[in-house]
Each structure stands twice: as structure tokens, then as C-alpha cells.
Amino acid sequence: MKILLKNRKNIIAIALLIISIILFLSYNIFFREDRNISYALSKYGSRSDEVRQIQTKLKRWGYYNGSVDGIYGSQTLSAVKWFQSKNGLSVDGVAGPKTLQAMGIYSSSNNGGGAINSSSDLNLLSRLVYAESRGEPYTGQVAVASVVLNRVKSSSFPNSVAGVIYQSGAFSVVSDGQINLSPNNTAKKAAQDAINGWDPSYGAIYYFNPNTAKSAWIWSRPLTVVIGNHRFCK
Numbered sequence: 001m002k003i004l005l006k007n008r009k010n011i012i013a014i015a016l017l018i019i020s021i022i023l024f025l026s027y028n029i030f031f032r033e034d035r036n037i038s039y040a041l042s043k044y045g046s047r048s049d050e051v052r053q054i055q056t057k058l059k060r061w062g063y064y065n066g067s068v069d070g071i072y073g074s075q076t077l078s079a080v081k082w083f084q085s086k087n088g089l090s091v092d093g094v095a096g097p098k099t100l101q102a103m104g105i106y107s108s109s110n111n112g113g114g115a116i117n118s119s120s121d122l123n124l125l126s127r128l129v130y131a132e133s134r135g136e137p138y139t140g141q142v143a144v145a146s147v148v149l150n151r152v153k154s155s156s157f158p159n160s161v162a163g164v165i166y167q168s169g170a171f172s173v174v175s176d177g178q179i180n181l182s183p184n185n186t187a188k189k190a191a192q193d194a195i196n197g198w199d200p201s202y203g204a205i206y207y208f209n210p211n212t213a214k215s216a217w218i219w220s221r222p223l224t225v226v227i228g229n230h231r232f233c234k
């Protein structure tokens with residue numbers, strides 16, 4: 001009787017061990033991977049490193065004047081709403097997936113500084129090229145995309161495509177909504193050529209139309225090349 005009872009206990013112990021292993025494997029296979037690549041969600045009251053990233057970027061772009069403390073308070077809420085309203089996003093004050101993507105913030109570790117890290121970067125860059133330079137020579141469209149990428153590499157600008165494009169006051173097409181137009185195939189190809197390394201701007205980080213530019217400062221920048229209606233400069 002004792003032997004039978006002992007065997008039963010052993011069987012129960014083994015069964016519990018097997019169930020634990022199955023549950024552990026199921027969690028890692030079906031949940032952990034998705035968790036690692038998903039966006040986090042920051043909103044009023046949140047406290048996290050992601051909130052600190054949001055504050056840092058918004059402060060750099062001129063949307064936020066508060067402390068970078070990782071606390072999603074009323075100032076951060078107002079700054080996020082302002083950013084959302086300026087960039088064609090739903091103005092709810094919640095830093096959800098689309099808002100974080102527009103800021104160039106990803107929860108996975110593949111968001112290396114200065115890197116083109118996803119198809120969303122290509123799409124956003126294509127939209128910028130189309131909005132800023134449709135009708136320009138193809139080389140000029142690649143040059144516009146190159147300016148964005150050159151800014152990403154520069155320590156003087158945000159270190160992501162989204163950060164550069166959505167930097168406050170950087171591109172008028174963001175303010176007037178043209179950034180939300182669907183790019184054509186030419187703009188997409190120009191953006192891809194720039195990502196692949198072609199830089200007909202010769203390292204430029206600015207460009208402007210000489211027929212409309214009135215700023216003495218932009219005219220003072222060293223010229224690299226003129227393509228179509230744009231002067232490219234450093």
C-alpha cells in the first residue's frame with residue numbers, strides 16, 4: 001500500500017512538472033516574441049524610460065519645455081497633443097503606436113541611432129520626397145531624401161528619420177499637411193536610392209528654393225550643388 005501511494009505521488013509530481021514545462025514553453029513561443037516587438041503605451045500618469053524618451057524628443061523639437069523626468073504629467077500631455085495636432089495624428093494625448101512611430105520611438109532594440117530601421121522609415125521618407133519635390137528632376141528628389149538622411153547622421157539634428165522630418169519648423173509640408181499625401185513610385189524609388197547610399201546633394205543638410213527664400217541665413221550656407229529649383233548647402 002505504501003509503495004502504491006509513493007508511486008502515485010511520483011506520478012503526480014511528474015505530471016505537474018510536465019504541465020509547468022508546457023506552460024513555460026507556450027508563454028515564450030506565443031507571447032514573449034510579440035511582447036518584445038510591440039509598442040509600449042504611455043499616457044497621463046505613466047512613469048518610464050519611454051516617457052523620458054518622449055520628453056527628450058519633444059523638448060528637442062520645441063514642443064515641450066518641462067523637465068525630462070520620465071513622468072507623464074500635464075505638460076507632457078499638452079506637448080504630445082500639440083505634436084499630434086501638428087502631424088495629422090489623432091489628438092488624444094496618448095503616446096500610442098502611431099504617435100511613437102512618428103517620434104521615431106520603438107520598444108524593440110533594433111532602433112539604433114542614425115539607422116533606417118523599418119519600412120515605415122522608407123514610407124515616411126517617400127512621403128517627404130513627394131511633398132517637397134514632386135515635379136523636380138529625379139536626381140533632385142534623391143537629393144532631398146539625402147538631406148534627411150544626412151541630418152539623421154549629424155549630431156545637430158534628431159537621430160531618426162521621423163525625428164528629422166517632424167522636427168518643429170523643419171519642413172513646411174508637415175505644417176500644411178502635404179506630408180500626408182500618398183507618394184508616387186518615383187518618390188519611393190528616390191527614397192530607396194538615397195537609403196542605398198546615393199547622395200547627389202554632396203553631403204548637404206539644407207536645401208531651399210532661391211525664388212522664394214528670403215532668409216539671409218539660408219543664403220549664407222555653403223553651396224554644394226544646384227538641382228532643378230533647389231539649392232543644396234551645408
